Amino acid sequence: MAYLANAIGRGIRVNRSGPDSIEGKLLYVHHDYLVMQTNQGVVYVNGRHVKSFSEANASGSYSGSARYVRAYNFNDLFLRLRHQHVCINGGPEKVEGFILEAMDDNIVVLVNKQMVRIPVFHIKHVTVLSTNSSKGSGSGGNKNNSKSGSNQSGGNKSNNQKSGSNRSGANNKSGSNRSRSNGSHSSRSGHRGGTSGSKSRSGSKR
Numbered sequence: 001m002a003y004l005a006n007a008i009g010r011g012i013r014v015n016r017s018g019p020d021s022i023e024g025k026l027l028y029v030h031h032d033y034l035v036m037q038t039n040q041g042v043v044y045v046n047g048r049h050v051k052s053f054s055e056a057n058a059s060g061s062y063s064g065s066a067r068y069v070r071a072y073n074f075n076d077l078f079l080r081l082r083h084q085h086v087c088i089n090g091g092p093e094k095v096e097g098f099i100l101e102a103m104d105d106n107i108v109v110l111v112n113k114q115m116v117r118i119p120v121f122h123i124k125h126v127t128v129l130s131t132n133s134s135k136g137s138g139s140g141g142n143k144n145n146s147k148s149g150s151n152q153s154g155g156n157k158s159n160n161q162k163s164g165s166n167r168s169g170a171n172n173k174s175g176s177n178r179s180r181s182n183g184s185h186s187s188r189s190g191h192r193g194g195t196s197g198s199k200s201r202s203g204s205k206r
Helices: 002-007 074-080 132-205
Strands: 011-014 022-029 033-037 042-046 053-055 085-088 095-102 106-111 114-119 125-128
Touching: 002 022, 002 053, 011 033, 022 042, 042 074, 074 095, 095 114
Parallel strands: none
Antiparallel strands: 011 022, 011 053, 022 033, 033 042, 042 125, 085 095, 085 125, 095 106, 106 114
16 A cells, blocks of 8 residues: 555545545555545545555545544554444445444444444445534534523522512511501600699699
């Protein structure tokens, strides 16, 4: 695979035709696999199944640098791709699902709630599919949380207002009760004063 090192960053076509033909920009070359950027995503190609390669005008079709992982060999690559949504091979041998387990010579893929075991030797290429939809749902959840937070703060404000009004009402009631008690006390004292005055008048007449 060392002969492909000079083609890194350029557009190439791996294999001539059929489901094993892949066209894209070459990103990385290892001793038993290579990494390409295509319209479907990042593709890891098994070096054992590369029959030919040729130049293609695809290097200018991809903007930016795609993210990819590096591994010790093609078998070790699947350990680093666990729990990712991938597409393995093409044509009638195509398998799409999530990688659950990766052993030395085979992997387990979850396909429509069914576990499928595939020997690594028969894997010609694997494409990592995009996961933008899951990210979007996560941001939506944050928005809902912010709304609930605003509702809670509004509820606290209304509760504070209610509690404040209850307190003022209680103060008014207590104040009125005090004034009433003062009035009754003054009337009682006045009545007592009148009684004492009448007694003094009766004494003088005597």
